[in-house]
Amino acid sequence: MRLWTLVSLAMFLSVKVFAQDTKEIFRNLFLKADAIQNGTYEMLYRWKPLTDKDTLIKTYITDFERMLKDSLYEMKFKLVEKFYYDGKENTYSTWYTGSEEVKLIPHDSTATIIYSKVYSTFIKSIRHNKIFYLPFTDADKFFQKSIFNDSLAGVSIDGYERIGNNPCMRIIKQDKNYSGKEYFNSVYHIWVDTSTNLILRYDWDVDMVMNNDTMHQYTSFELKSVSINKKIDENYFSLETVPKYYKLKEYVPNKSPALLKSGEDAPDWSLVSLDNKKYLLSDFRGKLVLLDFFYKGCYPCMKALPVLQALHEKYESKGLAVVGLDPFDEVEKDGMKNFLTKIGITYITLYDAKEVSKSYKVSGYPTMYLIGKDGKIIYTEVGYGEDTGKILETKIKESLNEK
DSSP states (O other): OHHHHHHHHHHHHHHHHHHHTHHHHHHHHHHHHHTOOEEEEEEEEEEEOTTOSSOEEEEEEEEEEEOTTOSSSSEEEEEEEEEEETTEEEEEEEEEOSSEEEEEETTTTEEEEEEHHHHHHHHHHHGGGSOOOHHHHOHHIIIIIIISTTOOTTEEEEEEEEETTEEEEEEEEEEEEEETTEEEEEEEEEEEETTTOOEEEEEEEEEEEETTEEEEEEEEEEEEEEEESOOOOTTTTSGGGSOTTSEEEEOOOOOOOOOOOTTSBOOOOEEEETTOOEEEGGGGTTSEEEEEEOOTTOHHHHHHHHHHHHHHHHHGGGTEEEEEEESSOOTTTTTHHHHHHHTTOOSEEEEOOHHHHHHTTOOSSSEEEEEOTTSBEEEEEESOOTTHHHHHHHHHHHHTTOO
């Protein structure tokens, strides 16, 4: 008991020292992290997306060696990703040698090589899919760009607790943003080992209100083991270390299918609504139809919904039918009826639209098709931007012969 009291007192005093010179402490944390040149760690990753109730749990085992002149990752790495799905463990590996990215698939023993000189643009487009422990692999991004943004505003020391056997300071960074009816609250929790000045865990909580719907996202990065700045064989990250039983093959890019062209007949379909009522595209013959391929977890899709609702309210009586087609969400499981009611969507939305999205060559979301009264495609739009509503309204007015 006395020993724990002494430890608690020491921790309390260190908290006071920490609070007295926050800038200096954070400078030391950054310098400690920035001095890490290589290492091996096992990280437990937890993620609850904004629009899901379930938490995804993965384990990442990563070897890395930093190289600042690299324009893609600024490090070489071997990353192993493990997670359970349907009761089975799944394992995938991605390596980056400094010249190639390699995808290793254990279940069929294939290793796909993506050459960085040829496919650097593609690698940049997919690198966000890899989860790293940023305090070790990219200290600059973690401290100055992601969390602190060159500012200690909203930072406070929130006491201490243990991570495993390690006594840690717990730091909070909070950001709030209000914009009209939208609200965004971001809170980082960071645990710093007081004996080594290493960050052992960081969590990110996001609460937001958008389109009258409240959403929560949670992300956690927790180290389970770590070893840093050890001597690494110069060939460790080379292609020569790919196990011999893997079949090596060169990456061949997939081409996204071209959208259906203006003037083509829009493929017919039969889908069910929130109320289990069946609709066919042919049911809308004689009306101007605006199809919106969307899903709940798609942020630009969510931004587009109020714009589409406004078009529905303004032009429904003049012959426009706005129809949402959702390929992914399940009506009951994902609470679609309650969700759409909350955000005020009253136009028809239809579900189980995966095959329909394929027939319409949809590869990005949202994708919108404007279909004429004769059933022929007039206009297509992919994505959502500030001018999307204006562009769609112009096309609608032209098609309805309105000035």
